[in-house]
Amino acid sequence: MNPRLQVVVGDITQLHVDAVVNAANESLLGGGGVDGAIHRAAGPELLAHCRTLGGCPTGEARITPGFRLPARHIIHTVGPVWHGGDRGEPQRLTACYRNCFRLAREHGLRSLAFPAISCGVYGYPREAAARIAMAECRQALADNPGLEQVLLVAFDESMAAVLRQAAAAS
Numbered sequence: 646m647n648p649r650l651q652v653v654v655g656d657i658t659q660l661h662v663d664a665v666v667n668a669a670n671e672s673l674l675g676g677g678g679v680d681g682a683i684h685r686a687a688g689p690e691l692l693a694h695c696r697t698l699g700g701c702p703t704g705e706a707r708i709t710p711g712f713r714l715p716a717r718h719i720i721h722t723v724g725p726v727w728h729g730g731d732r733g734e735p736q737r738l739t740a741c742y743r744n745c746f747r748l749a750r751e752h753g754l755r756s757l758a759f760p761a762i763s764c765g766v767y768g769y770p771r772e773a774a775a776r777i778a779m780a781e782c783r784q785a786l787a788d789n790p791g792l793e794q795v796l797l798v799a800f801d802e803s804m805a806a807v808l809r810q811a812a813a814a815s
């Protein structure tokens with residue numbers, strides 16, 4: 646696999662990268678899962694800042710400071726809720742990755758960490774989501790030589806295995 650792309654297991658809130666990606670909801674006002682973890686670790690200034698953003702439609706992304714996180718920035722993106730796959734879910738998940746990479750490029754970010762967007766509460770089948778993640782990361786690394794490191798962060802070994810399988814298969 647491309648050395649600039651790595652699958653890691655851990656808590657994304659602990660990573661010293663230019664930006665961590667948050668799997669948010671359209672309100673951007675926090676929630677459970679990785680969204681809750683990021684808000685807890687970043688502190689109350691994050692919520693105060695997010696209140697000024699006016700939300701984020703599914704498939705789009707917004708950048709904020711990282712506040713108390715070790716990461717300099719947070720890129721909040723809203724993945725699709727899985728409804729069976731024929732309501733534009735693959736296109737929306739693809740758009741999440743592309744919009745996060747667009748913001749990374751616009752802000753000259755060199756390192757970026759993604760959680761498994763939509764693979765928790767939003768119920769996206771992990772293997773299908775991992776294939777999209779892998780394809781979009783590869784394309785972004787090819788298109789943006791300034792991007793030195795992309796981490797796909799699994800919260801547990803089983804998700805890491807799914808990501809590694811997707812890497813090996815593509």
Ligand code: APR
Nearest residue numbers: 656657668670676677678679680682763764765766767800
């Ligand atoms: N670090 C890395 N990954 C994490 C962490 C963490 N600290 N906490 C959870 N995860 C993983 C989950 O195990 C899952 O694989 O992030 C992935 C995404 O799961 P969710 O956080 O449930 O996100 P998603 O499925 O996109 O649902 C988004 O959940 O928390 C709410 O406000 C959020 O409404 C939104 C919805």
